[in-house]
Amino acid sequence: MSALSAPTLAQMQRGQVALVVRITGDNRLKLRLAEMGFVRGAEVRVEQAAPFGNPRIYTIRGYRISLRNEEAEQILVAVPEEG
Amino acid sequence: MATTPKALTIAIAGNPNCGKTTLFNHLTGARQRVGNFSGVTVTRKEGVVHHKGWKLTFVDLPGTYSLSSQTPDELVCREYIHNERPDIILNVLDAGNLERNLFLTTQLIEMDVPRVYVFNMIDEAQAKGIQIDTARFAELLDGPVVETVGRVGKGLDQLLDAIVGRCESGCVQRHIAIPLESHLRDAVEQIHAGVLEQLGAHEPNHRWLAIKLLEGDKVIIKQLSAHAKLLAQAKLLRDELESTYDEEIGILLADARYGFIFGLIRETVGEVHRHEGPRASVTDTIDALLLNRVLGLPILLGLLWLMFQGTFTLGAYPMEWIDAGVGALGDWLQATLTPGLVRDLVIEGVLGGLGGIVIFLPNILLLFLFIAFFETTGYLARAAFLVDRLMHGIGLHGKAFIPLLMGFGCNVPAIMATRTIENPRDRLVTILINPFMSCSARLPVYVLIAGIFFADMAGTVVFLMHLIGVLVSMGAALLLKRTLFQGEADAFVLELPPYRLPTLRSLMLHMWERAVQFLKKMGGIILVGSILIWFLQAFPRDVQLDTDYAAAIAQVEAQVSEPAQRDAQVAELERQRDADLQQARYLGRLGQAVQPVFEPLGFDWRATIALLTGFVAKEVVVSTFGVLYRVGGEVDEEDASLRAAMSGAMSPLVAFAFMVYTLLYMPCLATIAAIRRETLSWGWTFFSMGFSLGIAWVLAFLVIKVGGWLL
Numbered sequence: 001m002s003a004l005s006a007p008t009l010a011q012m013q014r015g016q017v018a019l020v021v022r023i024t025g026d027n028r029l030k031l032r033l034a035e036m037g038f039v040r041g042a043e044v045r046v047e048q049a050a051p052f053g054n055p056r057i058y059t060i061r062g063y064r065i066s067l068r069n070e071e072a073e074q075i076l077v078a079v080p081e082e083g
Numbered sequence: 084m085a086t087t088p089k090a091l092t093i094a095i096a097g098n099p100n101c102g103k104t105t106l107f108n109h110l111t112g113a114r115q116r117v118g119n120f121s122g123v124t125v126t127r128k129e130g131v132v133h134h135k136g137w138k139l140t141f142v143d144l145p146g147t148y149s150l151s152s153q154t155p156d157e158l159v160c161r162e163y164i165h166n167e168r169p170d171i172i173l174n175v176l177d178a179g180n181l182e183r184n185l186f187l188t189t190q191l192i193e194m195d196v197p198r199v200y201v202f203n204m205i206d207e208a209q210a211k212g213i214q215i216d217t218a219r220f221a222e223l224l225d226g227p228v229v230e231t232v233g234r235v236g237k238g239l240d241q242l243l244d245a246i247v248g249r250c251e252s253g254c255v256q257r258h259i260a261i262p263l264e265s266h267l268r269d270a271v272e273q274i275h276a277g278v279l280e281q282l283g284a285h286e287p288n289h290r291w292l293a294i295k296l297l298e299g300d301k302v303i304i305k306q307l308s309a310h311a312k313l314l315a316q317a318k319l320l321r322d323e324l325e326s327t328y329d330e331e332i333g334i335l336l337a338d339a340r341y342g343f344i345f346g347l348i349r350e351t352v353g354e355v356h357r358h359e360g361p362r363a364s365v366t367d368t369i370d371a372l373l374l375n376r377v378l379g380l381p382i383l384l385g386l387l388w389l390m391f392q393g394t395f396t397l398g399a400y401p402m403e404w405i406d407a408g409v410g411a412l413g414d415w416l417q418a419t420l421t422p423g424l425v426r427d428l429v430i431e432g433v434l435g436g437l438g439g440i441v442i443f444l445p446n447i448l449l450l451f452l453f454i455a456f457f458e459t460t461g462y463l464a465r466a467a468f469l470v471d472r473l474m475h476g477i478g479l480h481g482k483a484f485i486p487l488l489m490g491f492g493c494n495v496p497a498i499m500a501t502r503t504i505e506n507p508r509d510r511l512v513t514i515l516i517n518p519f520m521s522c523s524a525r526l527p528v529y530v531l532i533a534g535i536f537f538a539d540m541a542g543t544v545v546f547l548m549h550l551i552g553v554l555v556s557m558g559a560a561l562l563l564k565r566t567l568f569q570g571e572a573d574a575f576v577l578e579l580p581p582y583r584l585p586t587l588r589s590l591m592l593h594m595w596e597r598a599v600q601f602l603k604k605m606g607g608i609i610l611v612g613s614i615l616i617w618f619l620q621a622f623p624r625d626v627q628l629d630t631d632y633a634a635a636i637a638q639v640e641a642q643v644s645e646p647a648q649r650d651a652q653v654a655e656l657e658r659q660r661d662a663d664l665q666q667a668r669y670l671g672r673l674g675q676a677v678q679p680v681f682e683p684l685g686f687d688w689r690a691t692i693a694l695l696t697g698f699v700a701k702e703v704v705v706s707t708f709g710v711l712y713r714v715g716g717e718v719d720e721e722d723a724s725l726r727a728a729m730s731g732a733m734s735p736l737v738a739f740a741f742m743v744y745t746l747l748y749m750p751c752l753a754t755i756a757a758i759r760r761e762t763l764s765w766g767w768t769f770f771s772m773g774f775s776l777g778i779a780w781v782l783a784f785l786v787i788k789v790g791g792w793l794l
Binding site: 023027028029030031032033034035036037039040042048049050051052054055057061062063064065066067068071 | 331334472
């Protein structure tokens, strides 16, 4: 249940760093994201957004990837403690 | 030596953007064989290199992030390795982005083919401050490691040595298992035992099959459908595990793979690099400008404008030379061959058809040169990122933007460029709507007709035609997405690689490859089509004309004594004769037979025949009008006598409808050849023809109706 109330990657602001908790939704996309490195515990940083605020760019495992906000919404994250 | 027993097949596998193709090009140079993997439009490239008495055949597999069966590329890779068992897999890794690149490696490991690892772009990694303990890596993953810089060809000799050395030492591969949690491992072991029992130990990839069965891979399940017991066992274990972990097996395995990679990197690199070095900050700086929320789109438009401007201004020179060359060849043939059918066939059918295509070659090459530049620098991915929101509105992916835009130049390379779209459904939609983008060959038709009927606002009308083309292609995309291609649009999971400067050599190779593909693939169909149209225009030979032109000409020659006047009258009679002949030949009869279809649109039989010939290439419409309106000689869209002759023949409204029809009807022969090649289906090719003919008729009809009501 706790996973359901977790914030999603889409809610994170530019420059914020979050840890992947879980991916919800469609299997195909889920697997693709996992293959690209979005597995539990992976660190993601939010970079810039496209002209209409969607899609956005993220840094994960030292490379850049762009996701639509609809897709980022399926990625549940945790915000690590400061320090 | 004719045959050598020392021959090896080496499959090159790696992620997109890891520099795999550049490396392949450097290894094999222009000695490549380009084809398709059987049954799919995934490009297959092979090249042979001789090294220390060995014949090494390299096969460049498509770049993929994984070996799951989600995309055609992934499936091709996997089936190639599984079925054809190359002697060695050359796993190319982007040394500066090892973590994600190693994911594919963890899957390659399971296929138990001897491996050689390449840390490519090692210079970028070193600039980032990454030091890799290659000896330790080689030991852990059981295979030699070679560091290369593919861009400049550094490390290639060591690479060839390593491949040969790998096989001289016996080509055996130690099995390496990704550590799994105990429940998962037990399940794999159980299925593995089942596979061995039911398929036998001679099945080369027994362990890999066991993992795939546990994952529930649909392709493998289908292949093993005869082994119901095995499938049932796998399903039982899968369901059990998935409910225990409340997660899919695929995700659990991905977790385990990244766990393995984490350990591997800690042992060989020291720390897992999360932070980016100076190279990334160059990319940051460029992106701050090129992806700026306000400036990003205008800059993209500016670059595209430069691309088209460059393509057409630079392309104009070689086009002139080709035109002159083809003309000279035609004249020479005209003078050399004996007059008759064969000469007509060679000059009008073969040379006319091929010449009409070759003339676009410079444009196509330049367009591809620009695209290759955008692609290899990393800008193409950014362009897709910038326009994705807009494209998503019509149900397409950001990547569909570039092929659509290229359609303004020529639909043939545009359709070839749809290969960058992974999802086959989206790719098909992008191919089907592409012919509605008004290509440059339609311009002469607009210039001619708008010049006659809308002289005061010809520019606006030409612009309007392009706009209608864009709107129709958007509407068609929406329509197709709502009907035949229902379902979610593809996800936008797109890597944005760091900016890199390609070498001239790699750009040239890229362009050369396209040129060869273009000529080879289009040549055959176009030749057949041109000959067919020529035949329809030239036969039947002996037609009975109402007027006896030979007698009329003889009469003029006998009676008119003043030479200039006599020649003019003879020429006029010859033109009339040619036009009458045109009407009497098969194509003319066909035009008259189908003309009733165009009656509601107000097109007469001449317009109908012009449209029929425009099927070869749309600009032919103009020269056909030239013949039919008895103007004679070489005709282009600026020709004053043709304009005068045509001005009375249609109302402006019909002329507008005719332009709309020309814009939308039937892709030209070369485009049809491209559609056939890229879809590998005559069904979709005919669909495309029928679809566009239907839309063209309906819209032209609407123009007539709405226009008639307004005016």
